[in-house]
Amino acid sequence: MSGRYLLRKGAQALLTIAFILLLNFLLFRMMPGSPDRVLARNMPAAAHQQLQERWGLNKPLIPDQLVAYVTATVQGDLGDSYKFRGQSVVDVLSQRIWPTVLLFGTGELIAVLVGLSLGAYSGWKRGGPVDYVGNGISLILYSMPYFVIGMILLIVFSAGLGLFPTSGMYTIAATYHSPLDQLLDLASHFALPLTTVAIGLIGEYSILMRSSIIETLGEDYITTARAKGLPDGAVLRDHALPNALLPAVTLVAINLGYVIAGAITVEVVFGWPGIGTLTVDALNARDYPILQGIFLLLSVSVVLANFVADLVYGALDPRVRT
Amino acid sequence: MTATSARPADLRAERMAARIRGVQDFVRRFARRRDGLVGVAILVVFGALALAPSLFVGPLQTATTASGTSLQAPGLSHLFGTDELGRDLLNLTVHGTRISMTIGFLATLVTILIGATIGIVAGYLGGTTDTVLMRITDFFLVLPTFVLALILAPIVLDLVGADAEIAGFRATLFVIVLVIGVTSWASTARIIRAQALSVKERAFVARARVIGAGGGHIMLRHILPNVLNLIVANVVLTFAGAILTETVLAFVGLGDPLDPSWGQILNAAEGAGAPGLGAWWYILPPAGSVVLVVLAFTLVGTALDDVLNPRLRTRR
Numbered sequence: 001m002s003g004r005y006l007l008r009k010g011a012q013a014l015l016t017i018a019f020i021l022l023l024n025f026l027l028f029r030m031m032p033g034s035p036d037r038v039l040a041r042n043m044p045a046a047a048h049q050q051l052q053e054r055w056g057l058n059k060p061l062i063p064d065q066l067v068a069y070v071t072a073t074v075q076g077d078l079g080d081s082y083k084f085r086g087q088s089v090v091d092v093l094s095q096r097i098w099p100t101v102l103l104f105g106t107g108e109l110i111a112v113l114v115g116l117s118l119g120a121y122s123g124w125k126r127g128g129p130v131d132y133v134g135n136g137i138s139l140i141l142y143s144m145p146y147f148v149i150g151m152i153l154l155i156v157f158s159a160g161l162g163l164f165p166t167s168g169m170y171t172i173a174a175t176y177h178s179p180l181d182q183l184l185d186l187a188s189h190f191a192l193p194l195t196t197v198a199i200g201l202i203g204e205y206s207i208l209m210r211s212s213i214i215e216t217l218g219e220d221y222i223t224t225a226r227a228k229g230l231p232d233g234a235v236l237r238d239h240a241l242p243n244a245l246l247p248a249v250t251l252v253a254i255n256l257g258y259v260i261a262g263a264i265t266v267e268v269v270f271g272w273p274g275i276g277t278l279t280v281d282a283l284n285a286r287d288y289p290i291l292q293g294i295f296l297l298l299s300v301s302v303v304l305a306n307f308v309a310d311l312v313y314g315a316l317d318p319r320v321r322t
Numbered sequence: 323m324t325a326t327s328a329r330p331a332d333l334r335a336e337r338m339a340a341r342i343r344g345v346q347d348f349v350r351r352f353a354r355r356r357d358g359l360v361g362v363a364i365l366v367v368f369g370a371l372a373l374a375p376s377l378f379v380g381p382l383q384t385a386t387t388a389s390g391t392s393l394q395a396p397g398l399s400h401l402f403g404t405d406e407l408g409r410d411l412l413n414l415t416v417h418g419t420r421i422s423m424t425i426g427f428l429a430t431l432v433t434i435l436i437g438a439t440i441g442i443v444a445g446y447l448g449g450t451t452d453t454v455l456m457r458i459t460d461f462f463l464v465l466p467t468f469v470l471a472l473i474l475a476p477i478v479l480d481l482v483g484a485d486a487e488i489a490g491f492r493a494t495l496f497v498i499v500l501v502i503g504v505t506s507w508a509s510t511a512r513i514i515r516a517q518a519l520s521v522k523e524r525a526f527v528a529r530a531r532v533i534g535a536g537g538g539h540i541m542l543r544h545i546l547p548n549v550l551n552l553i554v555a556n557v558v559l560t561f562a563g564a565i566l567t568e569t570v571l572a573f574v575g576l577g578d579p580l581d582p583s584w585g586q587i588l589n590a591a592e593g594a595g596a597p598g599l600g601a602w603w604y605i606l607p608p609a610g611s612v613v614l615v616v617l618a619f620t621l622v623g624t625a626l627d628d629v630l631n632p633r634l635r636t637r638r
Contacts, residue, residue, distance in 0.1 A: 143620060145566060148588070151588075155600055155602045255467075258466075261466070268573075269597065280521070285474060291473045295469055
């Protein structure tokens with residue numbers, strides 16, 4: 001990979017993050033009910049002016065306030081939560097991020113493995129029974145918001161069959177005799193949300209992979225491989241799959257932004273104590289500092305994921321290394 | 323757009339005939355796609371429900387006009403069962419159709435309007451304008467726009483105030499429309515720009531410029547008609563996306579309980595603990611409607627893509 005490619009992609013990612021910071025700054029200056037405006041109603045003008053001076057609110061929005069905001073953000077100071085009193089946004093976010101990483105990391109892994117294999121197989125056997133049924137199911141799953149999948153699973157397996165708990169990460173106020181007990185409790189709470197995430201993503205990824213492999217099968221080098229008399233398995237394994245995987249994997253990274261939307265709702269359905277439930281709680285309480293922090297966290301993660309995907313693509317495909 | 327210059331009448335008639343032939347050809351090819359027709363049929367049904375919900379199920383039931391008791395399972399008196407307030411779910415879902423489809427339609431209009439304008443202007447003008455506009459577009463493409471919509475919606479809602487009412491719809495509806503539109507135009511702009519770039523190099527654009535046509539005229543009369551097929555295909559997919567986005571936004575609590583969309587009904591179901599209580603009838607009608615409509619749009623979209631895009635016709 002050439003240094004120029006790396007540099008260009010890196011600069012793009014940095015520029016995007018700078019845009020995100022600017023947007024975050026402007027958006028939340030627009031918001032109603034800022035502490036400053038609330039205070040202005042309840043205090044004498046002189047005292048209010050003094051406060052404004054202390055907070056730097058009398059200075060111009062750009063550059064002074066923007067510089068102050070960016071400096072604080074870069075130093076890891078995202079302000080304090082309204083709802084969780086006495087806790088900084090960074091504290092709240094760092095408590096909530098691990099359940100989300102666990103849920104979506106595992107779900108993403110399962111979905112990539114199953115979804116890509118399923119898509120590759122049904123694209124390879126296009127028009128066959130697996131393709132027909134698989135594609136139909138994928139299309140329906142694709143049209144279904146994740147939380148609906150979760151609700152259906154809850155109705156069938158928790159309310160109907162009573163196999164799994166309905167909410168949370170652990171049984172409330174449970175005492176465990178051994179770490180194994182605790183792990184089992186976690187697993188029973190984890191099963192349904194994980195299945196929901198995996199099912200939702202499998203539909204998406206198998207559609208991606210299916211069209212990618214169909215595209216690849218139309219290429220001349222596949223015809224060449226067949227003409228050389230290679231067996232079907234070798235054509236698929238050595239010629240079609242490696243080339244079809246590349247765009248599919250990139251699309252997986254690009255799709256991360258949409259996955260996040262699903263993440264938020266799945267967590268709400270299962271009361272999973274991650275970033276998703278935090279978002280909805282913060283929305284209902286209009287806890288703007290938290291929302292601002294979540295927006296920053298999620299969008300920067302997506303930008304970084306795209307950057308990594310670009311690098312992987314560049315490393316694997318010599319054609320884009322310019 | 324209707325005022326045409328003094329063109330020979332027979333030429334105009336000929337163009338008209340060609341256009342009608344094109345439409346007939348399109349209809350004939352589309353009619354051969356069974357999946358597309360199924361999609362259209364589903365959309366027609368939901369369109370009818372959206373246009374006159376009261377005609378089918380009477381006025382929207384509220385907590386005071388509820389016709390049943392709390393969480394009744396489906397039966398003869400309530401085909402789809404009732405919610406926790408005793409409201410008939412068939413009634414709610416059909417009225418939800420009106421809200422969801424209206425938001426989907428308006429949000430699509432806004433999205434396409436922004437996307438097509440930016441795409442055509444960037445593609446036609448080129449140069450610095452193009453660079454700047456495409457930088458912004460790329461930014462919106464990378465950004466998790468749903469999260470942006472999620473924080474934008476409450477801010478705008480608080481600014482506007484949720485109780486205002488415009489044209490029989492509450493203000494929340496328009497805020498959601500605006501937020502969806504503002505956050506989802508980027509891919510449309512990219513696609514339209516690519517086409518505009520190639521259209522502007524064609525001879526008729528150069529001819530128009532030679533006889534003194536201005537930029538605005540060329541973009542409106544020459545570029546726009548030639549990117550129209552892309553816009554049509556895009557409308558279908560955008561509509562489906564808008565309905566999904568609205569459903570999720572309403573589900574996380576940004577909808578309006580007094581103007582219940584499908585997502586809002588699902589939000590209420592979640593709030594009432596319907597999944598844990600096993601009240602499947604509370605979830606199935608609104609969720610099924612979302613899936614059916616989005617699926618229908620996807621089916622129509624792929625069929626349209628095949629019909630409008632000659633390169634794809636041999637594939638699949």
